[in-house]
Amino acid sequence: MTDTPLLEVKKLNKSFGPVQVLRDVDFSAYAGQVTALVGDNGAGKSTLVKCLGGIYSIDSGDYYFDGKPVTVHGPRDAAALGLEIVYQDLALCDNLDIVQNMFLGREIKSGLVLDDISMEQKAAETLASLSVRTVKSVRQHVSSLSGGQRQTVAIAKAVLWNNRVVVLDEPTAALGVAQTAQVLELVRRLADNGLAVVLISHNMNDVFAVADRIAALFLGQMAAEVRASDVTHSQVVELITAGRSGDLGLRQNGAAA
Numbered sequence: 368m369t370d371t372p373l374l375e376v377k378k379l380n381k382s383f384g385p386v387q388v389l390r391d392v393d394f395s396a397y398a399g400q401v402t403a404l405v406g407d408n409g410a411g412k413s414t415l416v417k418c419l420g421g422i423y424s425i426d427s428g429d430y431y432f433d434g435k436p437v438t439v440h441g442p443r444d445a446a447a448l449g450l451e452i453v454y455q456d457l458a459l460c461d462n463l464d465i466v467q468n469m470f471l472g473r474e475i476k477s478g479l480v481l482d483d484i485s486m487e488q489k490a491a492e493t494l495a496s497l498s499v500r501t502v503k504s505v506r507q508h509v510s511s512l513s514g515g516q517r518q519t520v521a522i523a524k525a526v527l528w529n530n531r532v533v534v535l536d537e538p539t540a541a542l543g544v545a546q547t548a549q550v551l552e553l554v555r556r557l558a559d560n561g562l563a564v565v566l567i568s569h570n571m572n573d574v575f576a577v578a579d580r581i582a583a584l585f586l587g588q589m590a591a592e593v594r595a596s597d598v599t600h601s602q603v604v605e606l607i608t609a610g611r612s613g614d615l616g617l618r619q620n621g622a623a624a
């Protein structure tokens with residue numbers, strides 16, 4: 368495991384009008400690792416990832432990618448760095464098949480016509496590289512897929528474009544037990560393939576099943592960034608609900624200390 372972050376923000380601040388939502392937030396994501404971003408409702412998780420993805424401009428703070436300072440002024444800048452966010456609503460088109468969804472807006476063309484064979488091959492290769500076996504045909508319409516399969520397609524779409532950081536917003540929120548297990552396996556595989564994965568989750572079982580690191584936001588401040596192996600479920604719950612955990616000692620950043 369490398370200890371140099373692929374993506375890092377320092378002292379990030381973000382307000383909406385008079386309301387300061389993120390205060391001096393430090394956050395890092397590492398290649399080959401899953402970083403769980405946890406926090407109560409309204410703690411600032413979505414706002415943080417939208418700042419990372421250039422959807423919200425930041426008020427102040429430093430953004431580093433591959434150890435170098437970068438400026439992210441919009442989603443295109445984040446996409447150019449290789450960062451993709453997979454939102455809860457997945458933004459898939461029901462009336463299109465898997466290949467069409469994966470290449471939507473970025474179709475491969477041969478001259479003026481769509482190169483369906485290349486796109487089909489690449490879609491199938493991407494799913495195979497992620498060991499996805501639940502999808503029978505890449506020509507299946509997305510409307511016919513289960514929730515877990517849809518999540519899988521959205522994640523595969525995110526990795527198709529050589530992204531280096533993939534942010535997953537509650538990927539198992541709407542799934543049953545078996546599909547949750549499949550999606551978590553996929554999340555783990557993304558990291559094992561070298562991607563930096565950021566997993567927003569409220570589910571402690573999911574977090575401990577796949578995360579290498581846990582970053583806990585509390586009322587817009589980073590309460591702690593810790594290795595998952597260094598903390599217990601109840602310590603993380605304390606960080607989420609109280610912003611601190613009495614017996615975590617110096618490893619936490621001390622937002623509410």
Ligand SMILES: Nc1ncnc2c1ncn2[C@@H]1O[C@H](COP(=O)(O)OP(=O)(O)OP(=O)(O)O)[C@@H](O)[C@H]1O
Binds near residue numbers: 388406407408411413
């Ligand atoms: N566009 C906005 N304008 C004003 N306030 C906002 C805006 N977006 C978010 N907020 C506020 O910022 C705070 C953090 O919201 P955010 O959605 O980032 O939290 P979250 O941790 O993702 O919560 P949840 O788990 O419920 O999705 C909340 O108090 C929210 O009301």
